[in-house]
Amino acid sequence: MNKRYWWILITYTLMQFSAVPGVLLLRELDIPLERIPGIWSMFSFTTGLLIIVLLLLPEIRNRHDVEGRSSRGEAVRWSIIGVFFVFAAQYAAALIEMFLLGIEPGSENTETIVEFAKAFPAFILVISVIGPILEEIVFRLVVFGALYKRFNFWISGILSSLIFAAVHMDFTHLLVYTAMGLVFAYLYVKTKRILVPIIAHVAINLFVSIVNVLLADQIEDWMEQLEQLEQQTSLIIGGLL
Template sequence: MNKQYWFIILTYVLMHLSSIIGLPLLFAMGYEQTEAAGIWTISSFTICLIVVLLILRTAPKTTLRNKSKASVGASIGWAIGGIFLAYFSQIIAATIEMYIFRIDPGSENTEAILALIKSLPLVIVVSSIFGPILEEIIFRKIIFGSLYKKMNFFFAGLISSVIFAVVHMDFTHILLYTAMGFAFAFLYVRTKRIIVPIIAHISMNTFVVILQLNYDRILELQKELEKMQLIIGGFFS
């Protein structure tokens, strides 16, 4: 692994550790806990992404196992299909967790993110855009890419995906995050373009956040539709 990649990983680690200093400072300035967490999340992720992209520009330009990249058209197709692939892998993992391991589908990590977004809506930029970009650069391009040079897809994908899952600190759903990591790694290997899993990851995160934020409204709409069906059905009975 080249030195630029080590600097990127270090930047990412420091970003996560920065809250140890940043949050107490915001508390001292009078911010409440949730608001302070939201502000620091936005600030730290923004700075980290800028630094990572600047460092990445200086890194040697390589492709996975020196193979040519997929065409632009094929990459667009895989990016769109990758959204469904990632979501499908998530459904399979969630089903296994629920029916085999008896794990409830709710995620503490997702709930914490939603709480931050409700407190400070701008956090959605971090959860839906900045976070996925950083995670794909770190876990797919750097960690998976480095491992894939020395081992086959399964083991490189497994190791990088488990690390990806552990970093989310939601150990109950480690299978779910690992499955997602495999899906994104597959997209990267298939196209040799890191932008493809980035697009799929951004799209999936955005969809999940919007769905969760509007969950109550969706239930209300479903009830209204059921009432309309009953009324319409009454006319023809």
């Protein structure tokens, strides 16, 4: 692994650990406590992404020289296919966790992130765009890429996905993160374009953000209306019988 990739890993690590001094700093500025995680994440993730993109400039300039790189049309097709692959992998992994391992659905990590986004709506940009870009660069381009030079796809994909899950501090759902990581790694290997798993990852996170943050209240109202309709229907049917 070249030196720039090591600097990318160092930058990402420092970005993650900067939350501790960052929170302390913002608390001194009398910013509401519930908004602090979103505000600092917006700053640290954006800064980290800018630094990492600068470190990747040689790869960006020479991206057309990559052997076996898919065409733009193929990249678009695999980006779309990849979204459905990730959803399918998540669903399959969740079913295995629930029925074979007895793990209840739902993620505390996701719930915490949703709360941050509700307190500071701009944090949605971190969840749905900046975060996925960073994670694909770090865990697929750098970590998976380094492992794939030494091991086969499955070993490289599983190891990089486990690290991916560990960073999210969601060890209960290791299987879900591993399944997602394997799909993202496959998309990267298949197309030789890191942009393809980035697009798929952004699409997945954007969908989750819209459902859990922007439409959460509206969906709750729809569910209440549906329950009321079911109750009214039951009463009508009961009266007819």
